[in-house]
Amino acid sequence: MSNGVTGDFSLSQWNTPHREALLKRLQTCFSAEDSRLHDACIYPIQTGGKRIRPLFLFAALEALGQEVSDDAYTAGAAIELIHTYSLVHDDLPCMDNDDLRRGKPTVHKQYNEGIAVLVGDALLTKAFEILSEVSDHHVAALVRLLGKSAGSVGMIGGQSLDIGFEGTVDSLERLTVLHKRKTGALIAVALEMAGVLGNASTEQATALLEFGKHIGLAFQLADDVLDAEEDAEEDGPPSFVKLLGETETHLAAQQSMSDALAQLTHLNSPQALQALAEFTVFRKH
Numbered sequence: 001m002s003n004g005v006t007g008d009f010s011l012s013q014w015n016t017p018h019r020e021a022l023l024k025r026l027q028t029c030f031s032a033e034d035s036r037l038h039d040a041c042i043y044p045i046q047t048g049g050k051r052i053r054p055l056f057l058f059a060a061l062e063a064l065g066q067e068v069s070d071d072a073y074t075a076g077a078a079i080e081l082i083h084t085y086s087l088v089h090d091d092l093p094c095m096d097n098d099d100l101r102r103g104k105p106t107v108h109k110q111y112n113e114g115i116a117v118l119v120g121d122a123l124l125t126k127a128f129e130i131l132s133e134v135s136d137h138h139v140a141a142l143v144r145l146l147g148k149s150a151g152s153v154g155m156i157g158g159q160s161l162d163i164g165f166e167g168t169v170d171s172l173e174r175l176t177v178l179h180k181r182k183t184g185a186l187i188a189v190a191l192e193m194a195g196v197l198g199n200a201s202t203e204q205a206t207a208l209l210e211f212g213k214h215i216g217l218a219f220q221l222a223d224d225v226l227d228a229e230e231d232a233e234e235d236g237p238p239s240f241v242k243l244l245g246e247t248e249t250h251l252a253a254q255q256s257m258s259d260a261l262a263q264l265t266h267l268n269s270p271q272a273l274q275a276l277a278e279f280t281v282f283r284k285h
């Protein structure tokens with residue numbers, strides 16, 4: 001994440017210490033016992049990624065005037081574990097059947113299919129184990145929010161739509177519902193969890209959630225533009241670019257970003273949130 005300078009604010013300078021602290025927290029998840037399974041669990045965590053969901057949580061806490069505490073790193077790590085498990089399972093032959101992720105062999109290619117299923121399961125269950133260790137008195141609310149966003153009315157519900165289990169997705173309306181669940185829910189919950197951890201007022205919590213919903217959609221619209229060539233194949237997934245064309249899809253992403261940014265007036269220090277929102281739409285990967 002090298003670009004993203006908004007005024008005097010440098011996103012790359014801001015996010016480096018947060019990414020390091022997050023990685024440390026993630027590594028401790030599978031360090032208690034040496035085993036081949038734990039090595040396999042660490043593998044998709046170490047291969048990097050943008051970490052955009054936890055970064056949204058940290059930026060939202062700062063927007064509320066709060067420090068990013070150990071509890072916040074744990075909550076961010078829980079979200080990243082869910083995200084990582086979804087990628088491991090999505091890459092499996094029974095889903096997208098991908099050999100490479102972030103330029104490296106996918107988990108089932110590096111190990112085998114059975115281990116990739118177990119790694120995903122272990123990451124998913126670890127997410128809730130560590131989240132339950134948060135010392136904040138709102139821990140039950142955090143667990144409930146994350147469970148709901150990752151489950152059948154959130155990310156998994158979106159994936160079920162994506163693989164055609166609820167019928168063909170051939171309209172803008174249905175594609176938007178699909179992506180609000182599949183991609184949007186886990187991004188929006190990062191903002192919502194920040195509101196809980198940061199003791200946001202009702203007005204601030206609503207602004208964060210609305211920001212999260214708009215930027216979640218913007219993320220997917222931008223992603224569809226980045227993946228336009230790959231998705232164009234006959235057996236490729238439904239995409240906004242197929243329905244709207246590339247230019248309109250990018251304009252829609254910018255509109256969703258503007259809708260998100262409009263929520264920031266309710267927050268005291270929104271620089272990092274603003275820079276992350278702009279990165280989301282104008283990123284190159």
Ligand code: GRG
Nearest residue numbers: 049050051052086087089090155159182183223
């Ligand atoms: C549990 C099988 C299963 C699926 C759940 C989220 C999901 C549904 C599948 C992941 C695959 C996918 C391409 C989802 C669309 C959202 C998306 C663009 C994910 C990639 O997220 P980034 O760009 O990834 O944040 P990095 O590599 O930066 O971590």
